[in-house]
Amino acid sequence: MVLTDLALYSDRLYMAAVAVYVLAMVLHGVEYAAERASKQVLVGAGGPDVEVEEAPARPRSERYGRMAVSLTVLGVGLHLVSIVLRGLAAERWPLGNMYEFTSAITLAAMVTWIVMLRRTPSMRPVGMFVLFPVVVLLFLGGTVLYAPAQPVMPALQSYWLVIHVTTISIASGLLLVPGVASLLFLLRRSGKLPEFAAKLPSADVLDRLAYRVTIIGFPLYTFAVIAGAIWAEAAWGRFWGWDPKETVAFVAWVVYAAYLHARATAGWRAERAAWINVLGFAVMIFNLFFINMVVAGLHSYAGLPG
Amino acid sequence: MATQTPTRPHGSPDSRAPRARLAWVVLRNAWRSLTSMRTALILLFLLAVAALPGALLPQRSLNQTLVDSYFTQYPWLAPTLDRLGFFDVFASPWFAAIYLLLMISLVGCVLPRAWEHLKGLRQRPVAVPTNLARLPHHDEFTLDMDADEAATRIRTRLKGWRRTETATTFSAEKGYLREAGNLVFHLSLIGLLLGFAAGKLYGYEGQVIVQAGGGQFCNTGILGYDSFRAGLRVDGTNLDPFCVKVDSFTADYLANGQAQSFDAAIGYQTRADLDAGVTTWRPFPLAVNNPLRLDGSRVYLQGNGYAPRFTVTFPDGQKRTGQTQWNTVDPTTMLAQGTQKFARPGVTDEAQRKLTGLAITGIFAPTSSGGKVITSVFPDLRDPEVAVDVLRGDLGLDDGRGQSIFQVDQSKIDSGALKRVARVNLVPGQSTTLDDGTVVTFDGVQRWVNLQVSHDPGQDYVLAFAILLLLGLFSSLTIRRRRFWARLTPITGDDGVKRTVVEIGGLARTDRAGYGEEFDRLRADLAKKDD
Numbered sequence: 001m002v003l004t005d006l007a008l009y010s011d012r013l014y015m016a017a018v019a020v021y022v023l024a025m026v027l028h029g030v031e032y033a034a035e036r037a038s039k040q041v042l043v044g045a046g047g048p049d050v051e052v053e054e055a056p057a058r059p060r061s062e063r064y065g066r067m068a069v070s071l072t073v074l075g076v077g078l079h080l081v082s083i084v085l086r087g088l089a090a091e092r093w094p095l096g097n098m099y100e101f102t103s104a105i106t107l108a109a110m111v112t113w114i115v116m117l118r119r120t121p122s123m124r125p126v127g128m129f130v131l132f133p134v135v136v137l138l139f140l141g142g143t144v145l146y147a148p149a150q151p152v153m154p155a156l157q158s159y160w161l162v163i164h165v166t167t168i169s170i171a172s173g174l175l176l177v178p179g180v181a182s183l184l185f186l187l188r189r190s191g192k193l194p195e196f197a198a199k200l201p202s203a204d205v206l207d208r209l210a211y212r213v214t215i216i217g218f219p220l221y222t223f224a225v226i227a228g229a230i231w232a233e234a235a236w237g238r239f240w241g242w243d244p245k246e247t248v249a250f251v252a253w254v255v256y257a258a259y260l261h262a263r264a265t266a267g268w269r270a271e272r273a274a275w276i277n278v279l280g281f282a283v284m285i286f287n288l289f290f291i292n293m294v295v296a297g298l299h300s301y302a303g304l305p306g
Numbered sequence: 307m308a309t310q311t312p313t314r315p316h317g318s319p320d321s322r323a324p325r326a327r328l329a330w331v332v333l334r335n336a337w338r339s340l341t342s343m344r345t346a347l348i349l350l351f352l353l354a355v356a357a358l359p360g361a362l363l364p365q366r367s368l369n370q371t372l373v374d375s376y377f378t379q380y381p382w383l384a385p386t387l388d389r390l391g392f393f394d395v396f397a398s399p400w401f402a403a404i405y406l407l408l409m410i411s412l413v414g415c416v417l418p419r420a421w422e423h424l425k426g427l428r429q430r431p432v433a434v435p436t437n438l439a440r441l442p443h444h445d446e447f448t449l450d451m452d453a454d455e456a457a458t459r460i461r462t463r464l465k466g467w468r469r470t471e472t473a474t475t476f477s478a479e480k481g482y483l484r485e486a487g488n489l490v491f492h493l494s495l496i497g498l499l500l501g502f503a504a505g506k507l508y509g510y511e512g513q514v515i516v517q518a519g520g521g522q523f524c525n526t527g528i529l530g531y532d533s534f535r536a537g538l539r540v541d542g543t544n545l546d547p548f549c550v551k552v553d554s555f556t557a558d559y560l561a562n563g564q565a566q567s568f569d570a571a572i573g574y575q576t577r578a579d580l581d582a583g584v585t586t587w588r589p590f591p592l593a594v595n596n597p598l599r600l601d602g603s604r605v606y607l608q609g610n611g612y613a614p615r616f617t618v619t620f621p622d623g624q625k626r627t628g629q630t631q632w633n634t635v636d637p638t639t640m641l642a643q644g645t646q647k648f649a650r651p652g653v654t655d656e657a658q659r660k661l662t663g664l665a666i667t668g669i670f671a672p673t674s675s676g677g678k679v680i681t682s683v684f685p686d687l688r689d690p691e692v693a694v695d696v697l698r699g700d701l702g703l704d705d706g707r708g709q710s711i712f713q714v715d716q717s718k719i720d721s722g723a724l725k726r727v728a729r730v731n732l733v734p735g736q737s738t739t740l741d742d743g744t745v746v747t748f749d750g751v752q753r754w755v756n757l758q759v760s761h762d763p764g765q766d767y768v769l770a771f772a773i774l775l776l777l778g779l780f781s782s783l784t785i786r787r788r789r790f791w792a793r794l795t796p797i798t799g800d801d802g803v804k805r806t807v808v809e810i811g812g813l814a815r816t817d818r819a820g821y822g823e824e825f826d827r828l829r830a831d832l833a834k835k836d837d
């Protein structure tokens with residue numbers, strides 16, 4: 001049947017996207033290593049021959065970095081088409097189970113990353129660190145969470161599903177990037193692994209990246225939670241019932257509110273705020289995985305196999 | 307001003323004044339620290355931490371059964387947790403204490419800010435600092451025009467800014483909506499909480515099972531419901547009256563048994579219809595995600611199941627037919643379990659009644675696996691079959707105790723007052739004959755639906771405040787409050803041409819994430835050569 005063909009193509013494109021992302025991550029790693037080589041010489045030798053050493057090394061890391069970015073863009077293209085085909089194959093909006101959420105969240109994270117990179121090209125060495133969690137999530141999505149293309153149960157057949165789940169996924173993907181940036185910021189400020197961390201953008205740039213993306217992700221997340229409440233009112237008879245999923249969504253929301261407060265509180269602006277931001281993303285991931293898979297609630301129709 | 311230390315009148319030997327003053331100082335300091343940003347931050351954390359057990363431990367409000375099994379699993383821990391309110395987190399005093407403190411802190415923080423903001427709206431932008439070079443954004447350039455022309459240029463560029471000027475200086479400020487948005491956001495939080503609280507006080511939620519094929523339900527009192535959760539100020543005497551009749555119910559399933567759609571065709575009569583004595587029913591397609599919304603109440607389709615129908619023909623020829631909903635024990639295959647009870651007609655003597663009661667009890671499979679021991683293999687009605695025991699004796703119906711409609715009184719079986727007289731599997735139309743000649747027929751099956759009636763007078767307010775909150779949040783996070791200054795110094799060069807040295811400075815007031823790009827654009831625009 002045609003639909004099963006579409007589903008098959010979708011799965012293949014998913015795998016292709018993962019492969020391309022992995023390759024991009026490796027190239028970013030090589031870029032990182034190459035850059036280190038140049039700077040080691042710079043630190044170690046000093047004197048006039050520094051320029052001689054540096055000249056060939058820089059373009060090399062530059063070349064790998066550019067290739068990595070091109071591959072990332074290619075991966076995003078494949079990834080997007082995979083999601084579109086999935087929707088066509090299942091004849092519904094392609095956000096009906098955990099495999100599909102994971103796919104959408106990681107796509108949103110990659111798009112966010114590319115947009116940020118266009119704005120601040122000096123951010124490129126961060127690429128490896130953004131790709132890593134994305135690849136891990138995609139791997140889990142394609143294996144543990146994988147579910148075949150199928151229609152969804154009646155409670156999920158609502159345009160509020162489309163609005164709620166789409167915005168939640170985009171917001172979660174957006175918030176992945178600040179989570180990574182804040183972690184790197186903390187690494188940079190802690191003074192640990194100085195050789196390794198020295199290749200990262202400055203702490204200030206990382207901090208600004210985290211803040212800028214969070215202030216887009218947070219209102220979107222707020223909207224998504226409100227849309228979820230509107231949907232719950234139509235589907236379950238109440239707009240808020242402290243279901244485990246709702247509760248942890250509330251916790252994550254409060255943590256991000258705390259992050260924004262910390263940014264405006266003396267003594268909390270730098271490291272503590274960054275920790276809170278990392279915590280916020282940890283709670284989001286906890287909500288996606290632990291609550292769906294371990295704690296049963298009204299939301300637990302995530303379409304897990306078995 | 308109240309915050310100033312009061313000075314005692316000279317020479318007054320009042321001994322109470324220092325103590326009153328001390329109390330005042332303590333109070334004032336407590337208020338100040340309660341309304342500080344740091345306290346707000348800590349309270350936010352506490353709120354997040356306090357909510358977590360609500361997700362990780364079973365909650366009474368969601369599932370009493372899970373709480374009970376937690377008690378049997380952790381008998382040493384559960385009673386302590388229970389005493390501390392961990393199975394009712396969102397109704398516990400400590401959770402309430404945290405959010406109430408947070409709300410007080412919020413009011414104490416936001417109202418003075420709102421006042422400041424209003425005052426600030428009437429104030430003029432701050433005068434030009436003496437040393438513009440010390441601002442985070444700063445530049446200086448020379449324009450080939452006199453000071454008047456330069457001033458005109460700056461004025462046109464600063465359209466939309468709030469500004470004041472002297473002959474040679476400009477002060478401008480923009481982004482007041484940021485603060486307004488912040489205030490709207492925080493105040494909406496309070497409104498939202500009040501709406502939520504109103505719903506908890508004046509709302510109710512009730513569930514009732516109604517059989518398809520004409521079953522009716524009227525919202526006239528709590529007793530009509532199978533279960534009812536009333537708000538603190540609801541006593542059940544003032545329900546919004548309306549009636550519902552369930553005409554039919556259809557469910558569609560995929561080949562693998564996954565449900566695809568549930569639809570109930572219902573009719574309803576509103577309060578106005580009932581008052582006017584209207585007897586017709588207004589049709590409505592009730593479905594999951596499509597509740598019936600009446601004035602103030604909503605009706606939801608929440609669940610469904612099967613109600614087998616049995617007819618008993620007694621040896622004297624009298625017939626009785628009964629149909630009771632059976633309880634769905636496996637939602638994926640819709641295997642159901644239940645009981646149908648009959649009292650023998652015409653028997654009034656109590657001792658006789660205790661010998662002649664009949665109960666048909668067992669399981670129902672909508673699509674039977676067949677065989678001697680049946681189970682259900684598919685949720686839809688493809689091959690219905692029941693596997694039942696027929697019991698005769700004392701059903702306990704006269705004992706005056708309430709009975710489950712799904713079960714017979716086990717103690718009657720244990721005591722031998724209720725004996726099994728047959729065990730059979732029946733498909734629709736089949737019957738079995740008991741030892742005394744009584745014939746039990748399985749006629750067929752009807753579907754039932756579980757309706758939920760919800761009433762929440764606060765929810766429209768909650769929605770309105772949620773929208774306000776979102777608008778406030780958006781403007782507060784996207785708008786930047788920034789200041790801009792310019793100082794003009796006219797010079798006349800050796801060539802006699804009038805020029806103006808323009809020194810500009812900028813400062814973003816509220817956050818650190820840049821006003822750089824906008825400032826640079828403004829600068830480029832002002833310094834442009836042509837024009």
Ligand code: HEM
Pocket residue numbers: 254256257260261263264341342343344346350408409411412413415416487488489491492495778779782783816817
């Ligand atoms: C329910 C509790 C609260 C929540 C969920 C909350 C949430 C937020 C959020 C999300 C922001 C960032 C968006 C914005 O700037 O408008 C914010 C900012 C702010 N909040 Fe709160 N807030 C709460 C309570 C408080 C309290 C009690 C105070 C006062 C102590 C306060 C003072 C502020 C201030 C001053 C800002 C502005 C920070 C800035 O300028 O960047 N908030 N709040």
